[in-house]
Amino acid sequence: MKRYLLLVLAFWAAPLAAQDSLPPAPYAYRQLDDPKLEAQAQELMETLRCLKCQSQSIADSDAPMAGDMRSQVRQRIAAGEDPEKIRAWLVERYGDYVSYSPRVTALTWPLFAVPLLLLVLAVLLLGRRLGGKGRS
C-alpha cells in the first residue's frame, strides 16, 4: 500500500523551477489555418537552429524559446513576410549560426568549390586512363 502511495506521490511532484510557468506563445503549437502558408513556415522552421538546444531545429524543439521563435515565424509568414527575409532578420541578430541552410560567403566558398574541383579532376583522370587503355 505504502509503495503504491509513493508511486502516486511521485507523479504528483512538481519540477523545481526549471522552466517558466507562462503558457506557450499563440502559434508555438498551433498551425496556421492556410496550409500553403503553414508549409512555408514549416520549411523555414526546420532550417532554423534552436538557440537553447543547439542540435535541434526550432521545429523539433520543445524549449519555450523555440516555441516563441515558431510563433514569431508563423505570425510573420501569416502577415505576408518572405521566409528568406525572416531568416535574414535572424542571421542579422545571431549570425549564420542560427541557420541550418549554408550560404556561400568569403569563408565558405571552398566547401562548395572543392567537390566540383574533385569531380572535374576525377573526370579528367578517368578520361586519360580509359583513353590510354584504348590506344594501347
Added chain:
Amino acid sequence: MNAPSPRPRGWTLWLPLALFGGFVVLVLFGLFRPAGREVASAMIGKPLPAFELRAAVPDRPGLSSRDFRAGTGAGKPRLLNIFASWCIPCAVEAPQLEQLRAAGVEINGIAIRDRQEDVAAFLARNGNPFARIGADDLSAVQLGIGSSGVPETFVIDGKGVIRYQHIGEIRPDQVPLILEKLKEAKR
C-alpha cells in the same frame, strides 16, 4: 584479365594515405577541441531595436527602447539585464547587480516569460536593483537583440547603441569588467 596498370612510383604511392591521415587529424582536432556553447549576439554596435514593454511589477515602470536615450541619465551608458524569476543563475548574479547599482549604474531589466507575482517574489528574495522592468512574454525583444538565454547583460550607450554583451551571470570578479565596459561606452 586486367592489363597491369602502371604502378605509381615513389612518394605518390603514399599521397592518398597521407591525405587521409591529415583528414583524420583535422577531424580529431575538431572533435576534442571544446566547442563554444554560447551564441554571441551579432547586434553589437547596432542600435537597440524599437520596443515597448509593459511593466513586469507594479512598483517599477515598464521599459521601452526610448528609455535608453531619455530621462535623468540621458547620454549615460546603462545596463540592460535579461533575467527571469525561474532562472537560477539570475539569483546568483543579484548581489553583483546590486553592487553595480550602488556604484551609480542605471540597470533596466527585462523579465522573460514571467508572471507578475513570480517576478515580485524573486525581487523580494534577491533584491531589486532595477530602475525599470519590462515584461517580455513572447521573448520578442530577446530575439530582437540577439540574446539566446538568461541571464545576459547588455551595455547600452547614451545614444541607444548596443556596445557589449555579457553572456551568463555576472560573477563577483567580473564587476570591474562591466564597469570598464560602461566606461568604454561613454566614449
